[in-house]
Amino acid sequence: MQKTVSKSFFSRPTLEVAPELIGKIIEYGGCTGRIVEVEAYTDDPASHGYRRTERSAIMHDTYGHIYVYFIYGMYHCLNFTTDKDQVGAILVRAVEPLSGLQLMKKRRGIDSETKLCNGPGKLCQAFDININVNHSRVGEYLRLYHGRAEEILSSPRIGITKATDLHWRFFEKDSPFVSR
DNA sequence: TACTGGATTCACT
DNA sequence: GTGAATCCAGTAA
Numbered sequence: 001m002q003k004t005v006s007k008s009f010f011s012r013p014t015l016e017v018a019p020e021l022i023g024k025i026i027e028y029g030g031c032t033g034r035i036v037e038v039e040a041y042t043d044d045p046a047s048h049g050y051r052r053t054e055r056s057a058i059m060h061d062t063y064g065h066i067y068v069y070f071i072y073g074m075y076h077c078l079n080f081t082t083d084k085d086q087v088g089a090i091l092v093r094a095v096e097p098l099s100g101l102q103l104m105k106k107r108r109g110i111d112s113e114t115k116l117c118n119g120p121g122k123l124c125q126a127f128d129i130n131i132n133v134n135h136s137r138v139g140e141y142l143r144l145y146h147g148r149a150e151e152i153l154s155s156p157r158i159g160i161t162k163a164t165d166l167h168w169r170f171f172e173k174d175s176p177f178v179s180r
Numbered sequence: 181t182a183c184t185g186g187a188t189t190c191a192c193t
Numbered sequence: 194g195t196g197a198a199t200c201c202a203g204t205a206a
Contacts (some may be wrong), residue, residue: 039187046187048202055202072188073199079187091187121188163187 005144007064007137010080014040014088019158019170021080021090025145029128031100033117034147037093037171037178041079042086044166049087058135059089066142068124068134075121076130080138093169095123096177119179 005024010017018040026033041047041059048069049059058067059081067079067089082088095117097104104116104126117123124130133141159173171178 041187048187051203053203069187069202070200071186073186073201075188077187089187093187119188167187 002145002147004139005146007139010064010082010138011084012082013086014042014082014090015168017080017082018090018168019160021092022158022170022172023147025098025147026092026095026127027143027145028133028141029100030103031127032098033095033123033127034098035092035094036096036175037169039091039093039163039167039169041089041091041167042083043088044164046164046167047087047089049089059087063088064138066133066136066138068129068131070131071121076124077120078124078129091120092123093120094118094171094175094177094179095126096175097126114176118177 002025018038021035021038024035026035041049043050048056052060055069058065062081063084065081067081068076070076078092079089082090097113097116101113105111107128108116108126117126138144157173159171161169163169
């Protein structure tokens with residue numbers, strides 16, 4: 001595999017880190033996958049970090065850590081905390097499966113490779129990511145590698161859309177593995 | 181202590 | 194396009 005992503009990678013401003021996460025390789029639960037879509041949350045009303053609570057404190061206090069929360073009574077969402085000076089986190093919205101496909105298919109109960117991880121809840125189900133990894137450091141249980149990020153960044157392959165007034169989605173253009 | 185609604189997904193129309 | 198599934202953090206009282 002490639003070089004491990006260091007903690008200092010996440011120390012920078014959230015909007016700077018987010019597009020660079022595209023192309024990084026996640027390894028967890030016996031599976032690997034390439035990040036193809038993320039959503040950047042900073043100090044805006046749509047973010048958990050807008051108000052400091054027991055749950056969102058990790059967004060204020062850490063960077064390079066994992067923030068997992070449970071939503072709609074059925075799904076988990078995977079975030080990386082960012083920015084040593086500000087509130088911030090980046091939601092991983094979609095991943096391109098690379099290895100452990102059979103395991104993912106079994107966990108998801110489907111056979112389509114493009115639909116395996118094309119949504120925040122779906123990828124957590126495929127990788128078996130749950131509240132147990134919440135608060136752990138990146139690299140502790142869930143590993144992150146640089147993969148081919150540089151090649152992607154140097155090409156016009158990253159799309160940006162405004163999710164709300166104050167946070168953005170970054171995705172790999174033309175990837176069949178992005179959400180929706 | 182009780183209530184409300186969500187950074188979602190899927191089946192169904 | 195609409196609605197159900199299903200839990201718990203956050204908030205109000």
